[in-house]
Amino acid sequence: MTTIIDVARLAGVSKTTVSRVINNYPHISSDKKEQVLKAMEQLGFTPNPSARRLRGQLATTIAVVVPKIVNPFFSYLVDAIEQVGYRNGYQTLICQTNEDKEKELSYLNLLKTKQADGIIMASIENDWEDIKPYTEYGPIVLCNEYINRPDVPMIRVDQYQGTYIGVKHLIERGHRKIAYCTGGLFTAFGKDKDRNLGYQKALEEAGIQVNPSWILVDKHTIEDGKQVMQLLLDMKDRPTAVFTGSDEIAGGLMMAAKKAGLSVPQDLAIIGFDDQPIAEVLDPGLTTIRQPIEQMGKKAGEVLLNILNQSGPDSAVYELPVELIVRQST
């Protein structure tokens, strides 16, 4: 490795001067600056980040915590964050929790050891009380998750609105027997709670009573969707429409429905959430709630970098709008 001393020697100056050139220190005579630049060029010198961050506060890497990168929602999010990071000279560490609390905490330790200068959490497994102590070591930005704490910046979408417009859309299509199939619990908090409230509110406005047996929780995958369809088929009083918490569940539901000889949307209307690639590719096309994933990721990255550069903490909540994408499944 060529070091700053090699450069200094070649340029005939002290390493202090070289360091100043690297960091754009203002008062350097233009001839020396040029010599240093030339020497750096000639030697192909790149400063060693470990050395830089050991002393200064140099920040170059951010970490993104997600449950599973293979979930398109999160890969799109990471995509957006990586791009913002790259444009600003930051590397992006990818941290999969696999919904494991331990793993999440171990990744939070990256802050403590300054292996990451800041963290964007797109999922949160532990209680905030257990995570909060880590904010002492570096900024944490929540993205897609939220909690009732005013002291941490959050980027979120209006989940309440998402469910509300989706269910309302079903009601406008004439449905009154609308099932609700979600990832979280119905007695949830944060994101899931808002979604549930949107469902309840839409029904209430239409004067429809919630039927608890049509509420199915802890569903996530295509496989779950297929099983839910089986449950629906077995019901005496069967819903005519299903609002699902993700396009995957919706996809599984649709596949199983077709297999059972039901036609979508005539026999069963289905609506998804996220607007992932599969929504477009399903037949019939899946009506779904689009979340502005790229925007969320971009915003999360920007908020974090802002904190890192300004050192000014930011605890604002940014809320982005959702959008109903109507296709043929409703």
Add this chain to the structure above:
Amino acid sequence: MTTIIDVARLAGVSKTTVSRVINNYPHISSDKKEQVLKAMEQLGFTPNPSARRLRGQLATTIAVVVPKIVNPFFSYLVDAIEQVGYRNGYQTLICQTNEDKEKELSYLNLLKTKQADGIIMASIENDWEDIKPYTEYGPIVLCNEYINRPDVPMIRVDQYQGTYIGVKHLIERGHRKIAYCTGGLFTAFGKDKDRNLGYQKALEEAGIQVNPSWILVDKHTIEDGKQVMQLLLDMKDRPTAVFTGSDEIAGGLMMAAKKAGLSVPQDLAIIGFDDQPIAEVLDPGLTTIRQPIEQMGKKAGEVLLNILNQSGPDSAVYELPVELIVRQST
């Protein structure tokens, strides 16, 4: 931050001794060792990795270069690599090239600056000649890409076999007019070349002449697939089957075919590549060539960590088998 000196002070030993405890140096009296351990525990001490890697060869992070993380193929790959890394105490940096040569090179620089201890390249934009110099700074493992160089470890699947069994399957189904729709060029090298050879070989064995107008290159996305379908529809002599280079192209093709009133597979048989989630969800289900992505990622991670730990360079080529997944589209 608590440092090694704080620990040393509390334990009543020199920082050298603390360092030795951290690194499991053999000759330390058990009482001192215990004191140090206790002090570390008590202070919640974590060694600063920047300081460690500044001196020693401490390795803790690997980088994965992919074109686009939103492509499921690569997100599954990254998933597998991240898991291997995590189990061995490594962080995983995600590097998207977006097919930009500059960006790829800038990520290779991570090796030079020791921000990454090794790199797994799942895509390669620059010529190997331009990448090779970086191997001087740390190990590079090729995964899913390959080149005719015996001096770099590669994990690959038998692409030739993939295309061959796919096309052969179509022939067995009675097709003789088989189009070929691929991402790379037909006059390609490496991965693409092998695929092309598999196509040619299968046709040749069946005594079928290659029809150049049925060979469509530089196709990647669902959108491309739709456009290809339009091209096929406009042909006087239309193929009865299409072998595509990815499930996305196949999906686009299928959507457009159905829209045009063709039924799959009766009017047009379609076969994809990768066995991504959408393959199962398409209607009819997509026959495709499954690549053992998780295994590739796992193997790539293991090979890299092996090199890193043994310091013994490895230039073996690991080839993994592909598998034909027959669904309803053929």
Add this chain to the structure above:
DNA sequence: ACAAATATTGAAACCAGTTTCAATCATTCT
């Protein structure tokens, strides 16, 4: 022209660890 302010520069200290080197202490071997 002289003081005050500003620009330019390098030596040395510093960041938080690891490694080298030498000293001391305890064992083992004739």
Add this chain to the structure above:
DNA sequence: AGAATGATTGAAACTGGTTTCAATATTTGT
């Protein structure tokens, strides 16, 4: 018992940068 060997320990050097401090040179103000 005396020498040789191995265990245990810490001081100091080292990693590659940045920052402080002080010295010197140059400009500016009156």
